[in-house]
Amino acid sequence: MVHRLLQQVTFWTALLSLDQELAAKARQAGCSCGGVLHRADFLRKPRGGPPDLPAEYCYRFSFCCNREDCRKRVTPPSVRFLDRKVYLHAVIILVAALRQGPTPRRVRELSKLFGADRRTIVRWQIFWKEQFPQTAFWKVTRGFLLPAVDAASLPLELLRRFLFGHDSDPTSGWKKLLLFLSPITVTGGLKS
Numbered sequence: 001m002v003h004r005l006l007q008q009v010t011f012w013t014a015l016l017s018l019d020q021e022l023a024a025k026a027r028q029a030g031c032s033c034g035g036v037l038h039r040a041d042f043l044r045k046p047r048g049g050p051p052d053l054p055a056e057y058c059y060r061f062s063f064c065c066n067r068e069d070c071r072k073r074v075t076p077p078s079v080r081f082l083d084r085k086v087y088l089h090a091v092i093i094l095v096a097a098l099r100q101g102p103t104p105r106r107v108r109e110l111s112k113l114f115g116a117d118r119r120t121i122v123r124w125q126i127f128w129k130e131q132f133p134q135t136a137f138w139k140v141t142r143g144f145l146l147p148a149v150d151a152a153s154l155p156l157e158l159l160r161r162f163l164f165g166h167d168s169d170p171t172s173g174w175k176k177l178l179l180f181l182s183p184i185t186v187t188g189g190l191k192s
């Protein structure tokens with residue numbers, strides 16, 4: 001059962017470490033003005049995961065430049081959060097993928113598993129069908145995926161590509177997929 005993994009805290013802890021690494025890298029790079037970055041996280045109330053997520057899941061890591069004449073905000077890419085969406089990114093991908101294929105999961109069943117209502121699930125399907133294929137990110141990166149991925153098969157085909165061959169440890173495939181998609185999680189990342 002492909003959704004079981006997302007109900008395990010260990011999966012989300014692994015993603016948290018990855019976000020911590022991405023945040024550390026951004027902090028080390030500092031502000032483009034040469035200033036030092038200080039923590040200035042955004043509060044989040046993430047949905048779709050298990051009830052006992054690590055406390056850090058209440059924060060989307062972000063920084064602010066310490067120079068008074070700059071104060072620029074730097075928000076590193078994330079493998080947990082997508083833009084300002086409240087549901088966790090992996091949930092948005094998985095639920096949309098489970099609605100595809102020859103025997104799509106019923107909306108009612110997915111609502112029960114992940115707590116998202118029908119309208120939200122339909123929004124995610126529209127996001128993958130209409131918004132994501134139009135992003136500059138996809139237009140560039142689709143060229144790296146061989147054989148080519150048909151936009152109509154998103155996001156199911158991405159899951160297949162990244163998780164295939166990782167059957168014994170799908171977490172590593174998920175990490176690769178979420179890292180691959182992480183550029184879309186920053187401000188302007190979904191620009192077309």
Ligand SMILES: [Zn+2]
Binds near residue numbers: 032033035066070
């Ligand atoms: Zn600065």
